[in-house]
Amino acid sequence: MGQIELKGVTKRFGDAEVIPPLDLQINDGEFVVFVGPSGCGKSTLLRLIAGLEDVSGGTINIDGRNATDERPAQRGLAMVFQSYALYPHMSVRKNIAFPLKMAKMSKAEIDAKVDHAAKVLNLSSYIDRRPGQLSGGQRQRVAIGRAIVRSPKAFLFDEPLSNLDAALRVNMRLEISELHNTLKTTMIYVTHDQVEAMTMADKIVVLQAGRIEQVGSPLELYRSPKNRFVAGFIGSPKMNFIGGAEAAKYNAFEIGVRPEHIAVGPTGDWQGRVTVSEHLGSDTFLHVETQHGLINVRAGGEVGVHHGDTVWLTPDRSQMHRFDQQGHAL
Structure with a gap:
């Protein structure tokens, strides 16, 4: 079992309240991602759960x-940090086995657990190497292996991919998702990267200034953001926001349209000049200066539009989001 429930959890450093009282339910076997900008309290919240x-x-x-006053070792949780925290003089086998050795397990039991973790993480070929002989992704897998052998109630990941390059991040993202599908264990994952959140999570918790702005599945947050902050944070490229007279047409203080919900054509609602055209093959990202400000558009990879061209943009009204003066979704 790995069900975790927070009731009125608060954190203060002196007079500063970094996490106002919040409630959160994490169900057994869920992959939950805490996401938000730097300084929003996501790592602090994870450390509170861990007992750190x-x-x-x-x-x-x-x-x-009630585990509120329990020491970290008593909670049955395993944490994987941004820094791999491996012992450089120990082999992969000894690094993974270390927590079991501290628990005074028998050698036969330790060997069985280590071999199983190495197989799950595709580390069997590297079991006798030291961390200095491994790539960043392999070192992170060793750190995860050290957590797996403890058979925890839940895994806690604190931005584990931040030190990896772009290609390794994608690979490790897939491997962690596959690991969750294999182990069926509760996982709580902290990241500032909303793409990681969207691709990995069963449930996303969006945080700002220590407060939970919204909880839901990736598609729920994408399709039905509760406020302007969530709307602007979830989705890549970010949502476009337009106020003034244009928003008033839709009985809103501000409207939001995602770049992929704007069509480019010879006629349309908004005229503009292309200031930047990014051709990526599968997609083309256009930055268009209009009477409503800079609008970002996600178009097809073969669109024949370049810097300096004049274009017309038409938003998909069925996908438009409306917000009031306080930033709440209408």
């Missing part, structure tokens, strides 16, 4: 048990 920070108020229940 003391809560200032509220309770943390793990499988129905």
